[in-house]
Each structure stands twice: as C-alpha cells, then as structure tokens.
Amino acid sequence: MDAVRGPLPEAVTIGVIGAERFIHRIAAVAREETRTPYRLVTGAADREVDARERAMRLVGDVDVLLFSGPLSYDEAISDGPLPVPATFVPTGGVALPTALLRGALTGAVDPARVSIDSAPERDVRETYAELGVSMDDVHVLEYRESVTAEQFLAFHREHYDAGRTSGAITTVPWLAEQLSEAGVPNITMAPAVMTLRATLRTARLLGSGARLEDSRIAIVIVRLPDSALPNRTSSSNYWYQELMLSLHRALLHDARRMDAAVLQRDENSYLVITTMGSLRSGTDDLARAPFLASIRSALSLDAGVGIGLGMTTLEAEENAQAAVNLAEASSGELAYLVGPHGNPVPLPESQENPAPEPEPVADRQAEVLQEIIGLLDASGDDSRVVDADRVSRLQGVTLRTARRTLRALVDAGLAWPMPPARVQKAGRPAVRYQLLDERLIT
Template sequence: MITSPTGPEPGRDLTIGLFGRRPLVATMLEAADQLREQDPELGVRFVTGVHTTMAEAREKFERQADRIDAAVFPGPMHFDLAGAAGYRSVPSSFVRLTGAALYATLLRATVHEGVDVRRVSIDSLPADAVTEAFRELALPDVDVPVAPYRRPEDVQDYFDFHAQAQASGQTSCALTTIIEVEEALAAAGLPVVRITPTLATVRGAVDSAISQARGTRLEEQQIAFIVVQLISPSADGAPAVSTYWQQQGSLDVHRILIDEARTVGGTVARRSDTEFVVTTTAGGVGRLTGQLIWAPFLQTVRTRVGIPLAIGLGTGRTAHAAEANAFTALEASARAEGTEVLLIDADGERTGLGLDNAPPVAVRAPAEEKSGALAARVAQGVRDGDPHPADQPYLEVGAEEVARALGVTARSGLRTIKQLVEAGYAWPLPPQVSPTGGRPRQRFRLLSRTLTAPDASEEHSL
C-alpha cells in the first residue's frame, strides 16, 4: 500500500510555525495572542522554531514542517534562502520592515540615539519606500543612500556600503535590518541602529500566514475524482466483454482501491466490472500522488495483481466539473494504454504524473513471501509439464496438476491450491460440469505475472 506523505491532517485546527531569533519570535507570540483576543474562535495554534544561524534555521523548520500549515519567516532574506534551499514546503509570509517599522526606527534613532536621520544610510528597503517615508516626515529634499534588497547575496555588500558612506562623510549612522551587519559595524566602531519591526507589523505577517493557511485548506478540501479502468488483455487493446478474469481481477483491484482511498478519507464506487471512481479531495489527491509526483494505485496494482491500468484524475470548481476532468484524463490514459496518467485541474491545466517513481508497495509478511514462492514453484512446474503461451496472463490448473508439479499426492495438491487462494495467488473458477455426470471439476487460476523466478527456487514444504 502506498504510504501517504506525513503532514497536517484535514479537519484539525490550523497550525502556524513562527521562526526567527528569540526576541522576534517572542514578538510573534505576542501578536498571536492579540489575534486570539480579537477572535476567540480563531482555531489556530502556534509552534516556534527559535534559531540564530541559517543552518540552524533549516533544521528548526524541517523539524516542524510536518506539523504546520503555514510559516512566518523573520524577513525576506530568510524567506528567499528557505525557498532556494528547497525546504520552504508550506505557504509562508515574512515580516516586512517598510512602513511602520521604518518610521518607528527613525523616531527611536532620533529620540534615543541622537541620530540626524537626514544623514543615514539604509539597507534592505526599497528606495521608493524610503523616499515616501521621508516625504511623509516633511523631509522631501533629503536623499539618503539606500542599498535595496533584491536577492540574498546582496547582504554580503551591506557592510561595505555603510562603511563607505560614513567614510565619505555623506552619512553619520547606518540603519540595517541584518543582525550580522549590525554586529560587524559595531565591532568596527561605526554608529549603527537596527531596523526592527513594530508589533503591528509582526501581527500583519502572522495574520497573513493564517489567511494563506486557510486558503490552502479550502483548496485541499475541494472535491476531486480519480477514475481507474482495468486494461483487458484483448488482442486489439479494446475493452473486452465481461469475463470471469475481469470479475476476479476487478475484485482484487477494488480491494486495493478501498485500502488506498481509506488513508485519505476517500470513497470508492464501482461503475462496471472494469471501472472504478474514487471520490476524495484535492488534498487527498496530493497525498496519494506525493504532491503530484507519481500516479496513484499504479505500482500497487501492478505488483500485487499484475493488471495494467488507465488512470485519470480531475479537480474542479464544482463536483460535475471535477468528474468531467477526471474522465477526460482517463480517456487520454486509456488511449495510451496506461503509459500516461494525467491530472486535469479546475483551469484545464494538464499535469503528467510519473509512472516509474511511485514508492514501493509494502513489504510482504513472511507468510505472504512463502505463499508467493510456493505459487511460483507451482506455476513453473505446470509450465514445464504443459507449456502455455507466453502472453497468457493466467495459468488454469486443477489439484491434480498442482500435485504433479510439486510431486505430492492429490490431497496435498488440493490443500496447496486452497492455500494459494487464501493468500491471493489463485482464485477458483466456476465448477465445470462433467459430460458423463458426477461431481463437477474445480479449476483454479494462478496469477503468473506476479510470480518471479527467484521465488520459484525456494524450498517448498507442506
């Protein structure tokens, strides 16, 4: 059975991760408490990941990643670095340091540090945001040096930017958003004030993360359909009429689909002997496909049953649209004889899912492995005594043939074939009425596609 990726479960309260240095995380928690006071029915819990270095930041995020629906980063640099490193795996916001944060810092620098704000250099912030702030402070003619943030590499140049501005006499103090730059300038004896966010700014970042998480939760709860069709082994590739092979094969596939769908709260409806519809959510589809990486059910059915499948997946703004998209995707998969699996979303965009990257199915228990080895040996013995066409998907046997293949008594042969039926490696065919009367002959079918030569070499004991 495919194991769905770990992650927050639908139906529970949202969980937001708060990341950064300890003072900022403390402010985030204060902002979270204020949001709870404003809305007692908020239905959100918060977890923290306090860190001091970027290496530690990744470790703290990955430790919480499976538990959170959204995250708040301390600033744009951390947000971008997490994205570039590939571990920003949930919807995320970051604390912005324009607007109120810049005004508060300019006021604090003037009142408490005696800084002439007309002679400062500022990093990280957009130049137009700085120009707007000085215009609103009735200082429209002030033109302070600004080193805006565009990418994480820019941070490496901030120390030299501020140092050169002060060395030239253009400025008397640096305003920086980066703790490491603040520490380096202070160590060099250069005046520096760090731009820090206000409580209102942090509260806005936390509220934004909650909104993103709610939006994602709504998208994940959008209805989705997965349509599965057995591809029959008919010579022309067209669906064959209902046969006992289809009935028995579809029973096995039906069982697998029910087991798989149950892991994501989905339901399975059988439309015909060869077609099934799985009703789930967009979030369920994501978990079944490893976030749209591999085709659902395919590996499990191929390995356990040996039957090729055509699979179509669909989402939509209405249940009718999602179902229509799923059947359109199924038609494309069926035309390709199961070598393509598509998902068609609400916008009509088609996403191809991998056929060879599905996770391995669960390892069989020792008893199942022993039954598999036994079935392989029976199949090999029957083939040796009565060659079958290589493309025939099943071997039909009776207790006598099993006995001859294993060199045991007829009674032991019957006991063996019943054991294989219980293990899922064979199933009984309708009894054949003898033309001369007497007890009907019971025949069985072995599923030869799942049997491998290495298993056949194992020792058999009854």
C-alpha cells in the first residue's frame, strides 16, 4: 500500500480501490489540490471480485472508501455493508465522447460499429445524435447490479465474433485485457478529470460526515417531474438538455453555500451530498427547504426535493428517496426530510409561504391547451412557443394567472419549460414554454 499524505484540515483519509491505472489517475488528480490536500491510501484490485477483500484491509485506516466504478462497489457490498461509508466513480458523462474520439483517431475501433458497456443507453443515444452518427450498428449493455464482468465480456465477444462490430468500448480494465487476449479491438473508457475531482470531493464529504456527529451524511435528491421528460426523439431533447444544465446551475447556487457536491443521479434527477452541519447553515437551521426557491426562480418549474439523513451513505440515500417521493406527492410545493428514525418532516420554501396550492386536474389542462392553441392558430402563430405575457394577451387574463396556467400545463405534461433567453436588459428574463399539443392525441 502506498499513500499520498497532506495536512488535510478535516483529517479525512480516503481509501482508493481499483486497478493500478485508476489509482495513478486519481492520485494525480488529488495531487493538484493544494488548498485542502487529500490523504489517500490505496489498495490495488485488478479484478472487481477482489474489491471487498482489498477494502476490508483498509477499513481500519480510512474514513471512507472510493471505488473505481459501480461494478467494484457492488461486488464489495455483495456480502454485506462495509464498516465505513463508500462511494464510486460514476460511468458515462463526458468520458464517452472522449473514448469515441480516441477510437476514431487511432483507428482502434469504428465508432459507428461498436459495442459499449456500462454507459447509460440514453447517454449513448444523445452523444451519437449530437455527433450525427447512426446507431444502427452500435450495441449497448448498461450496467445493472445483476450484471457481471463476465457478462460484459460475453456481450462484446458475441457481437464482434458475429461481425456486427469493429471492437468494444469498456470501463473495466480487466475486461480490456481479456478482450485483447481474445483478439477483440477495444478502447477503455476512463472517467474524465472533472468527474474524478467531483467524486473525490464527495468522498471527503462522506468521510467527514462519518467522523463528526454534527456532520452526519445529508443527501438531497432533486428530481424533475416525469412530465418534464421528452416522449419522442425530436428537438425537444435539446431543450431537455438545456433544462438539466439550468437545473444544475440553480443547484450550484445553493450548494456552494453548503459546501455540497452536486452530481447527476439519473436522466431526471441530481444528487446533492453535504453534511448535517452545512445543511443547517444553508437552510436557516432547517427553517426552509433548500433549492425550491432557486429552481422555481430559474426554471419556473416545481421539482421534488427530498432530504435524507443517515450514518451511512446507503441509509441517507434510502431516506432521501422516501423523502422525494413524499415531496412529489405535494406537487413540489414542499420539500421533505427523513432522518434515521423515518419520521418525515415537511419543509416549506419559506416561512411566509408554508402551504401548497391545489393544482388543476389534467383533463382541465387539456382543455386549456386546446384553447391556447386555437387562439395561436387564429393569430397565425404556429410556433407553439409562448411566454406568460403572450398567454396573458391571448386569454385576456393577468400575468399571474398566465404564469399559473403555464406551470399547470407543465405539471400535466402538456408544455415544455425552456431556459430563459439570455437578453441584455435589466430584470428577470421571461421564461418561454414549448406547447406540446401532440400529446393531446395520446
């Protein structure tokens, strides 16, 4: 075991588990941090099945464990929980286009004829759509807890041996070695430096939370409503990506004050990881909900916000999941906090506005959308893009009523909130909405 040591103010030691190549990369990223240096203890595990054995060797010397990916993490906890908090480097993200570019430049694989493991299929489809490359001969096997490295290997070999692919892109170093021995050209999709930085910060926060009672782990799940997801392949996906970026910026506004890490959790939610002490300072001692005001101001959209507390990462995330489910049942007007004892606590956006307002039913919103579409058609406008001022003038109602109408259409899945236009004038820019009249048919 080798270690990288520095005068870390919180005295948090991170145990890093993974292949030698991963350990060298994470150590190089950690060395770049000079303001609050990291203290790392490493345990090399070339095979994911060895991850638990390596981790158990380190648990007495570390405050938190950091695994190279979800596969090694799940292998490590398959025989029971670990004695210290643990996290892993997420797959996908900007690592995929980098791997595709490297494959094209080196000629190792043809990005148009390739098999890809671990990365979420949605990420792959969006990446190929942006590149303008067909996915007809691209095969994806997402990571699931039940998937093993051997299944990944069989997946890649089957497609290559059948002549359907030119090679493979994998996130598992051991798998890359096996593919090379089998004569299958391959590229290893390594996590980007920015992903490693964020994961190191998350590990530090988790380790701090485990050491200090006042800094118990606090995990916040912020989830967009299902109505905000695009239901077809079209330009709507562009607005969805812009919406997720706008949500990320809104979360960072509050997260910085709580010294929190913000990571994308899945296609419509983010994970915010902080400590109980930081959460208290950022919410006036839990007098108001975090993020609700920022999200509504930036996106004119209600998102579900659930906060989970726990002594372990798993406990905190399970409580956060229960909390966000309760928040969505309140139509996004309240956030919920669930602690170790499971008693939910509602948190309003502010003390001045504690109660949610009832939302109109979906059938009524379909009628409203039909009315607005009819008024737009009568005026010769077929763009299906409006803002509150436009709806106010069309329907002859106040701006306040128009804004509530548009928000209700979004909640019913009949409108798409678009990021505010960047205009060079004072005041809050108007939020535009794409009306989804095609959803009236379904």
